[in-house]
Amino acid sequence: MLESSKESLKLEAMKRVVGLIAKGKNASELFPAVVKNVANKNLELKKLVYVYLVRYAEEQQDLALLSISTFQRALKDPNQLIRASALRVLSSIRVPIIVPIMMLAIKEAASDLSPYVRKTAAHAIQKLYSLDADQKDHLIEVIEKLLKDKSTLVAGSVVMAFEEVCPDRIDLIHRNYRKLCNLLMDVEEWGQVVIISMLTRYARTQFISPWKEMLRDTNSEKAFYESDEEKRKSAEETKPYAMDPDHRLLLRSTKPLLQSRNTAVVMSVAQLYWHLAPKHEVNIITKSLVRLLRSHREVQYIVLQNIATMSIQRKGMFEPFMKSFYVRSTDATHIKTLKLEILTNLANEANISTVLREFQTYVKSQDKAFAAATIQAIGRCATNISEITDTCLNGLVLLLSNRDETVVAESVVVIRKLLQTQPSEHSDIIKHMAKLFDNITVPMARASILWLIGEYCEHVPKIAPDVLRKMAKTFHNEEDIVKLQTVSLAAKLYLTNSKQTKLLTQYILNLGKYDQNYDIRDRTRFIRQLIVPSERGGALSKYARRILLAPKPAPVLQSAFKDRDRFQLGTLSHTLNSKATGYLELSDWPPMAPDQSVRNVEVAEAVSRSTLALRQPVGLEIDSDEGPKNGHSCEAGSRSGSGSGSSEESSSEASESDSESSSDSDSGTEQKKQSEAKPAQKVRRSSGDGLVSVCDRVCVCVCQQLSSPVFVPVHTYELLHRMTGKGLAAQYHFSRQPCIYDDRMISVQLTFSNNGDHTLENIHISEKTSAGQNIHCFSPIECLEPEKSVTVSMGVDFNDSTQAASFQLCIYLTHTRKISQSFNVSIQPAVGELLLPVTMSEQDFSKEQGNTHTHTHTHTHTHKCSPKHNFQTSSLKQSTFYSMWFLNPEILAQHNKPNIIRMIIAISVYVELCLGSQSVVK
Template sequence: MSEYLSKAAAFAQNAAKLSKKVSEGIVENAREFGLEATSSGHYFDTSEEKMRDIKRQLDSRHDREKMDGLKRLIAMISKGRDVSEFFPDVVKNVASQNLEIRKLVYIYLLRYAEQEPDLALLSINTFQRDLADQNQLIRAMALRVMSGIRNHVISPIVLLAIKKCVTDLSAYVRKTAAHAIPKYALVDIITTLLNDKSSFTIGSVIMAFNEVCPDRFDLIHPQYRKLCKMLIDADEWGQIAIIGLLLRYSSQNFGKKKSEAFYSDDENSEKSDDTFDDSFILDPDHELLLHSALPLLQSRNSAVVLAVAKLYYHLAPLEEAYKLGKPLVRLLHSHRENQYVVLANIATMAIQRPSLFEPHLQQFFVRSTDPAFIRNLKLEIMILIATENNITGLLRELQEYVKSPNKEFAAAAIQAIGHCAIGMPEMAESCLNGLMRLLWSKNDAVVAESVVVIKRLLQLRPQDNADMIIQLAKALDQITVPMARASIFWLVGQYSQNLEKVAPDVLRKAVKTFTTEADVTKLQIINLGAKLISLHPTDNTLNLLFQYMLDLARYDLNYDIRDRARFFRGLILIDIKKENVDEKAPSEESPSAGRDRFTIGSIALVLNHSIPGYEPLPDWTTEKPDGSLRDNLDETWGHNRSIKGFGSDTIGNYAPSPTFDKSFSKKRNDNYYDDLNRFYESEEISEDEENTGKIYLYVHFIN
């Protein structure tokens, strides 16, 4: 028994020792990652004691203590805390042999080097040594910090550093050099970097080009075809920059008109239009750009898809532009902010090219969860893409929206019905009948909006509206909304020559309730009386009724009503003349009207207002382009390119993109484009098919 107890005690003692070691290990690992178990707010405690503790850690001789202090500083920076007071203590560690410490020091310096340029100069020698470091991250970060120190004293040194990094073996370092160029406007270095064969670097080079010399298209001529080929392999934001550049380039070198003088010898052709037709023959380089950008419509980045849509909308003929519909609709299954931007661009494109989105009408049907700003844009788009083939289904959908308990939404749906009737006169009768049934709705807002829309529609058919106006007049007892009542009185007065028996009775009933009506209604009642007196100046009853109404208006609280009554009294007493008012039929304008003056995909288009920094597309050229300018002697760039990574200087080699020549569209992988065209031509596609299609398209493109 005693032996058993001794073994149990020994076991318990060993277990306690093991538990203690495990606890110590956990605490040690927590400290190594900059965490402490004593307080969950250790990183963000800004008391003086903690500040002194960080300073002590930065001055420590142990790397683990320094790393802990630096991580706490970086955490404070991420929360917006100003920790520039530690700059001298951090700079002392810039030459540390520990790679992790140097990375943290560089991150800190990137934040505060511009604020403390004099202190940053103390470590300039270290930065220069780091430009020759074996690790590409150290070389790149050293250049970033040097270019971030705004001090004219070291400008020559920074320029030499940039020129050195431009020829670095690492694409990541060359990319960093491209980001440093705009700070010094180095056009000659941009020229050198444009010859870079790495798709990892080219996006940053184009961004620097757009910033420094956006109009130097002479530098782009020999690189044009290479940029088209590299487009598929560039990073997402680089793709956006490249597409924007090539769009501006194309407007100056290909032209947009369908005049065959661009690509033929017929210089006297008089054809001119803003869109392409089926007989338009594209320049091979123009076609190269469109085919190179096509796979990017399947990008997971909505900004890339929108950039390609901008390219196709402005450059592609109609038989190619139809491919924009499905990718843009796919973006609607995203956050509502993204939806709004995409819908605003779709609405702008639908004004000029509604056929692009007609097959996708159902995708714009309003959902119960859609916010108001999404809902209104969807209604606008549905109106723009309405055709004889889909108008019946669209009207059924709008009639369902009218039943919504949301008064604003119901009113917007009624307005949409009116827009459809005005845009398609053959459907006006059907729309009017539906709106007339809404006059007996229990929703005052629906009744009021229906009257206003009916008023606009009846102006389109002045010779055949008496019956409907009579029905409206009968509904006056149930209609209480001032604007609706005012619209009915206006209609009765405007077409009173066709309502000889009804109009005087409407005036009689209106005078009885004149003092209780709203101001906008009173004005229309006075107008109605003046029009009837003009038509029947000898009718004694009408004269007495009109005089009585003017007496009531004479003492009204609203000065506009008093002035209107005084004006008609003087006019009628002096000389009664027949009033013949010819008003133009209403012309409905889309809420997105005016957006088309901005470039697709721009913030100015979304806001429908010009903003600082917005640059419109250059005017399209009217001269025949010289394709020889884009001839590049080095067409083998794609066979030896590699992408540089972060862990080491070379991650791996990518297969070259297919080469292009003047007969691009014929020599291209026909199977790939046949499959791609079938993908766009299909009407429905599931989410699994869409994801599979993205992988399939990308694999076929790079192979």
């Protein structure tokens, strides 16, 4: 059917194939037949083909590469779903050779008009980063751009990419913090989870702790009289903790999400309040967490784990909802255990009687593991609440007669721990346990009874030797843990009652000497040398009693969740109680409040009143005080057009961001006051103005105010790949600074990185260079250690040409010191790197333009641009001084149409100076 000429049959076949994939069946054998339909014009069929390719493109990489040109064409498709699907398939091909293509596709998709495509670009960022981590810097630029996006569809995806690529770059979040807080309610559910997690970490680094709610007022006036001082001490004023407005914004924005239908969202908000909110506000998460206990078992397990951690520190939060943690017969064992843990944490003097009645029921459960956990919980309650210790001990002694061996064994273990607190008062319990010793078969319980009898043998002097005698008969049939306790019991009785137990002890030591387990043999050898005096070991035997019969501290029975608060709630690390891969620790509160102005978003100064007036339709009158209001309409119009400049887009985004955050910052009010203080100015445009008048007005505006500097990011180019360079990687970029070596040279900075395992020595440039080009070499680098980098500077005279400067890069390897490695490399200059800008008035430009037309036949004629500049038109580098002020990209963005004409004129002048043509532009 996939090979059929009828599209209806192909569509039916693809539906069946996608159905097989949904059921988890393998359909990879159909890849060649499916990929043939990737260029089909049927929209529904193409969507299904892309769904299939996303699933199997990583497995069938070779066949997917054959259609890569089709995917690139699909990136320009009018349908946003096709563009997004093409990018998704392209990012699913895990082949390093197409990394540049993926990078270019992601950058284009990040500027797409469709938010769905931009969302897909954010997803592709993570795939590209996992494929090639060297693209991190370029990906951060895309992330920074997408973080400014106003679409709720993009917010969650780009924050996920931020967490994956550069979670430590919190400077990218500052200006987008308030926007993310305001958009949080409208973001998709899983995007909300990611954003809340990121904002939790951000808040712990940018706000001070809200848990220190009351601070002493240190600025109170000094009392002059003793009576005043006493009054001041008795009624000293305190001032409340002042929460940062942005901190309050985060809490206020996330509070409604406690009613979300998504469990993960509720859990994320709960952990945010637990880690960030003041203590008196944390209680609002209790009802939401209890509500989640009605969900599936998997959800209950995660929620109960987090509640167990919270209940250790804040018992009062969940005490009113204690009945919600009562165990049901339908609960799974792990759910029962967690509820039992929470009930134990919530137990106190007021509710212990209710809790113990519940525990009595749980002990009778058919689930042996749950019954054993209940006995441990009873022991913890007896340890934490001293008033019920005796009651719990009596109840545990009654359980020694239970038919279930597991219950009896666990009771013995818990009794042993409780008796260590006050053994002298409970010698009758030890005697009772000794009588039940023959009926107990669980090794751990038998070992616990032996340890008790040996530890407190002085309280039961008549029973202890008889128990040792019985153990000597069954020694070879006992478990290893029981044998070890038998040896210890024999040694203690030998020291306290050697007359009755000397022969028994020697017999047991002889049995242990030839036991199969080496631990028992070692213990036997140690005990023999310790308690039996000899000529060599007599000094040690003097301290045998102090060693074996030293008082042992009582064990501390505590919750298994006591130390889990070191992990952030709701994370995988908290669930596993172990640091998982990719876990980001929650930082401590800063001691001092960081600068909160970093989150203020100001309107860009480039949007001046004069340029704003020029953006309005012809014949429109503008008042300078209404500039900010009209600015939004201009920005909306500029966004609808496809040719608007980047500077205009950035200014419009900044202004919108500031308007959104005006409720949380006073920066907007201050700017409004400043604008009102300025005198009103009106710019009128008559309907009869033509293109020439518009151009003249642009000139006047620019001459009145110089354009602000424009930051241009530095572009880095690869000079030598680490694989080709035997571990040496080299990159270069043009510093755009005057060269200190020669005025005719271009300054180039090289960065060398040693990615290998051996030290590189004597990195230098050979004397072989391209003809007609001069290179000022950098000083040789004597040594470059592994995983180290060094940056050097060199000068290159390209001889007024765009041809690449080729030379040889030489190194010495330490493990092949006698052999010099040479690599042929080249530096390719961009045309813009050879140009030098200059600023001149319109009158000077018109004058020079007239001189150019007059002397076009003389190539070596000298022109005067200004008193400081004399140059020859035959020189490419010198002639480029004719790059005028209107080539400033910021001005081009502000005055689009008039400057296109002026840019054409400037290019014409440039070509005339270089080629001497008179008929380039009329």
